[in-house]
Amino acid sequence: MGVVAVSAARDPSASAQLSVLQVGRVFPAPRGRGTIEALQPIDLAVERNDFITILGPSGCGKSTLLRIIAGLDTPTTGRVLLEGRPITGPGPDRGMVFQSYTLFPWLTVRENICFGLREKGMALPEQQERAAFFIDRVGLNGFEQHYPKQLSGGMQQRTALARALANDPQILLLDEPFGALDNQTRVLMQELLLGIWEADRKTVLFVTHDIDESIFMANRVIVFTARPGRIKTELAIDLPHPRHYTVKTTPRFAEYKGELTEAIRGEVLQTMARERQPPADSGG
Amino acid sequence: MTPLKPIAPIRRITLGILFFVVFVAIWAAATFGGLVSKVFLADPLTMVREGISLFVEQGFIKDIGITVWRVVGGFVLAAVLAVPLGIAMGTYRPVGAFFEPFVSFARYLPASAFIPLLILWAGIGELQKLLVIFIGSFFQLVLMVAVIVGNARTDLVEAAYTLGAKDAGIVRRVLLPGAAPDIAETLRLVLGWAWTYVIVAELIGSSSGIGHMITDSQALLNTGQIIFGIIVIGVIGLVSDFCFKAANQKLFPWALLR
Ligand SMILES: Nc1ncnc2c1ncn2[C@@H]1O[C@H](COP(=O)(O)OP(=O)(O)OP(=O)(O)O)[C@@H](O)[C@H]1O
Ligand SMILES: [Mg+2]
Numbered sequence: 001m002g003v004v005a006v007s008a009a010r011d012p013s014a015s016a017q018l019s020v021l022q023v024g025r026v027f028p029a030p031r032g033r034g035t036i037e038a039l040q041p042i043d044l045a046v047e048r049n050d051f052i053t054i055l056g057p058s059g060c061g062k063s064t065l066l067r068i069i070a071g072l073d074t075p076t077t078g079r080v081l082l083e084g085r086p087i088t089g090p091g092p093d094r095g096m097v098f099q100s101y102t103l104f105p106w107l108t109v110r111e112n113i114c115f116g117l118r119e120k121g122m123a124l125p126e127q128q129e130r131a132a133f134f135i136d137r138v139g140l141n142g143f144e145q146h147y148p149k150q151l152s153g154g155m156q157q158r159t160a161l162a163r164a165l166a167n168d169p170q171i172l173l174l175d176e177p178f179g180a181l182d183n184q185t186r187v188l189m190q191e192l193l194l195g196i197w198e199a200d201r202k203t204v205l206f207v208t209h210d211i212d213e214s215i216f217m218a219n220r221v222i223v224f225t226a227r228p229g230r231i232k233t234e235l236a237i238d239l240p241h242p243r244h245y246t247v248k249t250t251p252r253f254a255e256y257k258g259e260l261t262e263a264i265r266g267e268v269l270q271t272m273a274r275e276r277q278p279p280a281d282s283g284g
Numbered sequence: 285m286t287p288l289k290p291i292a293p294i295r296r297i298t299l300g301i302l303f304f305v306v307f308v309a310i311w312a313a314a315t316f317g318g319l320v321s322k323v324f325l326a327d328p329l330t331m332v333r334e335g336i337s338l339f340v341e342q343g344f345i346k347d348i349g350i351t352v353w354r355v356v357g358g359f360v361l362a363a364v365l366a367v368p369l370g371i372a373m374g375t376y377r378p379v380g381a382f383f384e385p386f387v388s389f390a391r392y393l394p395a396s397a398f399i400p401l402l403i404l405w406a407g408i409g410e411l412q413k414l415l416v417i418f419i420g421s422f423f424q425l426v427l428m429v430a431v432i433v434g435n436a437r438t439d440l441v442e443a444a445y446t447l448g449a450k451d452a453g454i455v456r457r458v459l460l461p462g463a464a465p466d467i468a469e470t471l472r473l474v475l476g477w478a479w480t481y482v483i484v485a486e487l488i489g490s491s492s493g494i495g496h497m498i499t500d501s502q503a504l505l506n507t508g509q510i511i512f513g514i515i516v517i518g519v520i521g522l523v524s525d526f527c528f529k530a531a532n533q534k535l536f537p538w539a540l541l542r
Contacts, residue, residue, distance in 0.1 A: 072442050092448030102443040106461045106538045115457070116447035149541035167447055 016045035017203055018069065018171055022078035025064050037228040038064045041077050044222070044231070046171070049201040053214040055260060056224025057268045062207040063099070065229070066175045069205070070096045082170065092116055095164030099176040101156045103148035109159050110135065110144040116167035134162040137196060154178075154185040161193065171203040178213070190216055191245055198242050211264065212248060215239075215256045223263045226271040233263055326508035331515075334508035344497065348516065351482055351493040354410065358417025359478045363471060366422050370429025374463070375455055380430055387426050395420030396484045408489040413482065420481040421474045428474075432466040433459055465532065465539035472528040479521050 024041035028034075039061040046052055056062050067073040069080055071090035080087045082094065103112050113131040122130075135144060138158040148156055157177050164172060174193075178186040194217045197204055208214050214221045221235045237256060239247055247253055291299075308328055314320050315327035326334070338344035373380040373387075395416050406412040436459050444458045486495025494513050501509035533540060 070446055072445065090442070090445035092446070094446065096443070096446040098439060098443065100439055102439045104440060104443075104458070104461070105541075106464075106536070115444070115449075119448045119450075119453055119457075147538045147541055149538065163447065173446075 015047065017048045017050075017083060018044075018046040018205075019081040020044035020046075020065070020069065020078070021081065023065070023068055023075045023080060024077040025061065025068065025073070026076045039068075039075075040228045040230040042229070042231050046203060046205060048203055050220065051197055051204045051206070051218050052220045052222060053206045053208055053218040054222050054224060055208060055211065055214040055264060056229060057226050057264065057271045058209060059271065060224045060227050060267070061229030062209075062224060063175050066096070066173050066205065066207055070094050070173050072096075092120070092167050093170045094173055095167055095169035095171070096173045097157065097160045097164050097175065097177040099179050101148065101153065101160070101180075103156055103159055103163070105148050108145050108147055109140060109151070112148070112159055113163045113166050115163060120167075130166050131162075134166045137165070138162045138192065152185075154181050154189060157181065157189065158192070161196075165196070165202075169202075171205065174204065174206045176207050176209070179208070179210075186210075186213070187245065193217060194243060211257055211260050214260065215253060216243065216245075216248060221256075221260060223260065224267070226267040226274070232267065235259060322507075323505060324507065326506075326511055330508040331511050334506060335512035335516075338497070338509060338512060342497075347493050347497050348520070351486065351495070352520065354413045354485070354493065355417060355475075355478050355482045357410075358414040358482070359421055359475055361414060362418045362422040362425055362474075362478075366425035367429055367467065367471075370426045370467075371433050371455075371460070371463070373426065373430035374433025374436075375459055380434065383426070384430065387423050387430075391423035391427055393419070393423075395481050399485060399488050403489050408491075413485045413490070413493075416485040417478045417481045421478050424477070425470065425474050428470045429463075429467055432470065433463045436462050465536040468528075468532045468535065472525060472532070475524060475528065476521060479517060483517065 021043060022041040023039065023043075024037070025039040027036045027038055029036055042065070054062050054065070064073065068075050069087065071087050071094065087094075104115065107115065110128070110131050113134055114127045117127040117130060131144075135141060138161055140155060140158055140162070143151065143155065148159070151159065161174075161177065178189045181189065190213055193204075196202075197217070204217075206214075206217060215237055218237050221237060223232045223235070224230065225232045235256065239250075239252060311325075312328050315322070315325055322330075369383070373383050398419055399412075399416055402412045402415050406415060440458055440462065441454055444454055449457060482493070483495040483498070486493040487499050490496040490499075494517060498510050498513045501507075501513070
């Protein structure tokens with residue numbers, strides 16, 4: 001019985017597009033001896049066309065997990081399968097938008113969006129056409145020739161989103177992409193992203209520490225514990241699509257919010273308690 | 285005055301010129317006023333007169349041409365070899381680890397101290413002059429380019445990987461364009477240093493060039509000519525610096541944005 005249950009957890013249904021299998025990550029401590037366990041071995045199955053948000057306190061290993069899935073970091077234990085094939089490094093099948101601004105400063109908005117397309121060897125007219133489509137999608141018409149430094153933070157992240165989307169990845173990995181934006185802009189960006197998802201239902205894995213954000217866009221919220229990160233609970237979000245921002249004032253939304261607030265509060269308190277003491281988990 | 289507050293271009297230029305005016309005024313006051321003997325320091329007017337005679341009677345323009353040629357020749361030679369090596373060192377850590385200690389050591393070898401040795405090896409011809417400039421600029425360039433490329437933003441490299449770039453694409457489309465403005469700036473800086481090396485090379489064992497003219501004038505105690513020569517070097521340096529800056533601004537407009 002027990003064996004069956006464990007293997008079921010480790011081998012998620014064959015339909016899963018992305019399977020995270022017992023993935024854990026231990027970093028060497030920055031100075032001296034010891035280690036930091038950023039991520040305890042976790043399992044996660046992501047279905048096609050799903051929109052999953054990962055919610056957790058700062059430092060719980062959310063970025064670490066996303067970087068492992070992107071192939072930018074290697075797990076200490078476990079493996080990640082995309083369409084059944086193990087991930088060995090970064091690739092254009094997983095598009096990523098980072099929390100920090102990562103547009104190439106020497107390229108214009110359009111050239112940034114064309115970066116991956118050119119790498120693929122796509123013909124220039126086709127590149128331009130595709131770029132124009134996604135520039136329109138993220139509402140940056142008229143800014144094609146601007147350099148990143150001439151854009152606001154929100155516009156830079158929209159360009160980064162368009163750049164990732166233009167590459168047509170199988171899955172989008174978004175690491176707090178709106179984290180540095182002011183509240184008004186962030187809400188608009190959430191609606192924009194949700195609209196894009198509702199239009200073509202590309203699989204999305206979205207990391208955030210904002211509870212409203214995690215509920216508003218997701219079909220499923222995954223709550224992480226404080227470091228070392230582990231999945232604490234999952235919450236299915238059953239709100240109809242297309243979602244309008246007014247959904248945030250419905251009782252259903254408030255209920256979800258109450259539940260997640262409760263779940264995350266304990267974790268944040270734990271992180272703060274630990275930060276008041278010297279790290280207890282190093283030396284292992 | 286407020287810290288870091290920009291000023292209007294006209295005011296900037298006026299202030300810049302003002303310093304030259306003050307400088308010449310003090311010089312004139314010191315020489316015409318008899319504070320300094322003419323043997324040691326010519327007054328501005330004598331200097332201008334000597335300068336005109338240099339051009340008209342002594343074919344000074346040919347000396348200038350030769351000196352410019354030496355600087356450009358030695359510098360281009362150094363840059364053509366140093367920039368690719370520096371890029372390789374910055375990009376690939378093992379290459380960097382292999383060359384870096386030696387280059388760090390070699391860049392402290394004073395180029396001027398090599399002149400006697402180079403005269404022994406290469407005579408007092410053009411090759412020796414080029415080699416002095418080469419030694420003076422090559423090692424500096426290699427190290428600075430390697431540091432610039434090695435300090436590339438890793439987040440941009442990672443972003444490029446997630447967009448499907450392979451290693452060659454990372455070098456060509458991320459590391460090089462990102463480092464290009466700083467490399468150009470480094471070239472501008474080192475070209476300035478090359479000007480000091482060429483004069484030193486020409487002071488010793490040379491029969492042409494601005495440096496040679498200066499040694500000749502020293503024998504004749506013609507301080508007017510010496511000062512004129514020095515000023516010509518300064519003007520040429522200023523002009524080449526200006527051209528380099530203008531080219532950089534034209535080539536890398538994005539690097540000027542803040
Ligand atoms: N390269 C590294 N070397 C050592 N420790 C690291 C490294 N990267 C991450 N860590 C540690 O792993 C833990 C998890 O980091 P991670 O960046 O994944 O957190 P996060 O959940 O994304 O936090 P935030 O919400 O603040 O972005 C942190 O305690 C961090 O100090
Ligand atoms: Mg993070």
